[in-house]
Amino acid sequence: MATLDRSRLASLLAAEQATYTDRHPRSRDLFAAADNLFGRVPMTWMNMWTGGFPLYLDHATGNRITDVDGHTYVDFALGDTGAMAGHSPAPTVAAVQRRAGELGGITTMLPTEDAQWVGAELERRFGLPLWSFTLSATDANRWAIRLARLATGRPKVLVFAYCYHGSVDEAFALPGPDGKAESRPGNVAPPVDLDLTTRVATWNDLASVEAALAHGDVAAVLTEPALTNIGIVLPEDGFLAGVRELATRYGALLMVDETHTFSTGWGGATRAWGLEPDIFVIGKSIGGGIPCGAYGITTEVAAAVTRHTEAGDADIVDVGGVGGTLAGNALSTAAMRATLGEVLTEEAFAHMTGLATAFTAGVQQTLDELDVPWSISQLGARAEYRFARPAPRTGEKSAAAADEELDAYLHLALCNRGILMTPFHNMALMCPETSREDVDRHTAVFREVVGALFA
Template identity: 85%
Template sequence: MTDTDRARLARLLSAEQETYSAEHPRSRELFEAGTNLFGRVPMTWMNKWSGGFPLYLDHARGNRITDVDGHTYVDFALGDTGAMAGHSPAPTTAAVARRMGELGGITTMLPSADAQWVGAELTRRFGMPLWSFTLSATDANRWAVRLARLATGRSKILVFAYSYHGSVDETFAITGPDGTTVSRPGNVAPPVPLDVTTRAATWNDLASVERQLAHGDVAAILTEPAMTNIGIVLPEPGFLEGLRELATRYGALLMIDETHTFSAGWGGATREWGLEPDLFVIGKSIGGGIPCGAYGISEAVAAAVTGHTDTGEADIIDVGGVGGTLAGNALSTAAMRATLDEVLTEDAFAHMTALATAFTEGVQGVLDEYDVPWSVSRLGARSEYRFARPAPRSGEESAAAHDDDLDAYLHLAMCNRGILMTPFHNMALMCPDTTRDDVDRHTAVFREVVAALYD
């Protein structure tokens, strides 16, 4: 096994930082001028891009991004899944332009025929019979959690340590040293101690799940089919089936969030792996880049919710805290219809998955060649390398594999050679416009930057 020479890493990182700064003067100028923005950027997480300042966008199309300094990149980040359909896919932009121009009516608080079409298509793909729309997966998770609490009469949500479900307060939880639930490090001002709202368990550990469910106060298990935002951590055989069985046995609902794991296939991991959720959440990619999200519920959950609303206990039409005036607007539903109907098709997923398989094989070949103690995992059209070998099997293990300097070096070295990876981790996503040449280019660059460190 080849150990990381930290002194060599520091020298390589410094050289990549100098190159990045020298080649992006306009981006640096815009960043330094952004004094009226908190953190100098539109959203503070944009500072996660390595190099001291982010790239600034000029234009993007398909899987190519061009920055304001004129550099064009092969984009494997794809908006951290938000642009899984590619940047500005033609059917989506045409549908959006028609809604905004010819038809008019971006948001009217009125339903549209497009919304009904999208609901039927989501049922066809994911199996849930009833749907409601949002403007993000965060909202979809937040509102579905409220319905789960209403349907069960229970207060707590079970999540997995280092999972990610947007900025939902209940989900930034990990298991403390004594088995209690505590806030994840860095969580910004949780409104209440996390053990008031949440129980945390360990991914791939059914015993830890059962211990938390045994308290009898869990409304829903909220989980991705595979962990993603901490690196891809795949479920071990029987784990997801065990979650379904435990949820049923202890009277909790099973809530599946496929915002990232939609990469698994045309119907997400839910269809690919035969999952049976009670609630289902998706967002980002289904609108081709237009803000949107959706949650689906079973007939049983709908009946339980309706029972409480019929008695006046809860109000899901007016002031009950579920919904928003822009949710389900005509523009977002038009975008979703076009994207699902014409872009993220079964053929597209077959193409994307084949490329992700080649991407993964290319990375593994380089790791084997230099005996680098990293691993690479794939989830359909998505692949990711992690600084651990063997691959982490839980969120805790994946978090422990994080390495700031290695992350910065990999991201900057790739960027300086014309390839963008997701800034939060080393995730690569394929879109319908990605080609085998793009994948082979990544493999060649990856080999170059790994060789510089380990040869």
């Protein structure tokens, strides 16, 4: 088995850093001049791009990004799934232009026919009959959690260690030594002790799920079908079915967030794996880059919510915290209709998944050839390498496999050779415009930079 030489890694990283700095003077200068931006970036997580400063965008289309220094990249990050339809897909652009220009009325607080079309399409794909719209999956999760609490009369949400559900307060939790939820390291000013709102289980561990549910205070199990932001950690056979059965047995709702796992296929993991959520959340990708999100609920959840609202326990029309002035606006619903109807089709997913399979095989070939103790996992159109072999089976194990220096080296080395990966981790996503040539290019570059590391 190949052994990592940390001094060699440090030397290679320094060389890639110097190349990156030299090649991007305009991006470097813009970052240095951004005195009026907190952290010098529009959103602080943009500082997670490796290199000391982020690349600045000039233009993007399909799966290509060009920075302000004139370098063009094959983009496998795709906005961390926000651009899974590709950058500025033509049908989405046309729909947005028509709504904003010819028709007018970007946001009016009035419903449109597009919204009903999108709701029907979401039911066709994911099975839930009733839908409401937001501007992000984070918002959809927040509002749906409140509905779950209202429907069940219970205060807590069960999540999995190292899950990802946007910036939902309840989700930044880990199991403490006594089983109580503790705040994840680095969590920014949680409003209350996480144990007051959250219970935490370990992924692929049904015993931990049952132990959490047995307290009888969990309104909903909030889960991705696979962990995604800590590396792809796939469910073991029977795990998700077991979670569904335990939620039902202990009176909790099952709330599935497919914001990232939509990569599994046209109907997400929910359709592909036969999941049966009571509440469903999705965001980012369904609008082709226009901010949007949605949550769906069953008729049973809707009936429970209605009973409470009719009894005067809550007012979801006005002060219930389950809406926003811009949510469901005419522009975002037009974008969703075009993206779902004309871009992220069954045919597109077949193409994207086939490419991800080739991407995975290319990476695995290098790992096998060099006997590198890493792994790669695939989730439909998405794949990710992790610095552990075998692939981690829990969020805790996947977190322990993190290596900031290795991440920095791979990201910079790939970037310097014209390939962008997701800055937070080593995820690659295919879009309808991705080609086999793009995948083969990554395979060759990955072999080069990993070969240099383990030479």
